[in-house]
Amino acid sequence: MMKSKSFIKFSFIAIFQIGLFSVSVAQNANLGRLSISDAYVHETVSGQTVVTGFVKIKNTGPADKLVSVSTSAGFEAQIHAMKMEGNIMKMAQIPSIDIAANSSVELTPDGMHIMILGLKTPVKTGDVIKIKLKFVNSGEVELNFPVKTLAPISGHDHGKMKM
Numbered sequence: 001m002m003k004s005k006s007f008i009k010f011s012f013i014a015i016f017q018i019g020l021f022s023v024s025v026a027q028n029a030n031l032g033r034l035s036i037s038d039a040y041v042h043e044t045v046s047g048q049t050v051v052t053g054f055v056k057i058k059n060t061g062p063a064d065k066l067v068s069v070s071t072s073a074g075f076e077a078q079i080h081a082m083k084m085e086g087n088i089m090k091m092a093q094i095p096s097i098d099i100a101a102n103s104s105v106e107l108t109p110d111g112m113h114i115m116i117l118g119l120k121t122p123v124k125t126g127d128v129i130k131i132k133l134k135f136v137n138s139g140e141v142e143l144n145f146p147v148k149t150l151a152p153i154s155g156h157d158h159g160k161m162k163m
C-alpha cells in the first residue's frame with residue numbers, strides 16, 4: 001500500500017514539474033535558415049480569455065511560410081492580421097504569413113500576431129506560454145513565449161508620467 005501511494009505521489013509531482021519547469025523549450029530558435037527570436041505574449045487582464053503573441057522571424061534562406069500556430073495553453077491558436085474597416089482597426093484571421101527569401105517578418109501589436117483563444121488560465125508577467133510554429137519548408141518548432149505586462153516600458157508615454 002505504501003509503495004503504490006508514494007508512486008502515485010511521485011508521478012504527480014513529475015507531471016506537475018514537466019508542465020511548469022520544462023527547460024527543453026527555448027525562447028529563441030534556429031530552424032533551418034530561419035532564426036526566430038523575441039517571442040512574448042501580452043499579460044491578460046481579469047476575465048480575459050484571449051492572449052496575443054508576438055515574435056520576430058529572420059529568414060536567410062529561400063521563401064517560407066508560417067502556416068500554423070498551436071498551443072496547449074488555450075483551445076485554439078490562430079494567425080491574425082489587423083485591417084482597416086472604415087475608420088476602425090479590426091483584426092481578422094489569416095491562413096498564413098509569407099516570409100520572403102532573405103527577409104525579416106515581425107509580429108507586432110499593431111500588425112500580424114498570434115491569437116490564442118480560450119485561454120485555460122490567466123497569465124501574468126513571469127509566466128511562459130509554449131507556442132508551436134509550423135513553417136511549410138523549415139518544419140516546426142515550439143518556443144517559450146514569456147508574458148510581458150501591457151504597460152509601456154519605454155519612456156515615450158509621457159501622458160502617464162507624473163509631473
Ligand SMILES: [Cu+2]
Binds near residue numbers: 080091113114
Ligand atoms: Cu487577433
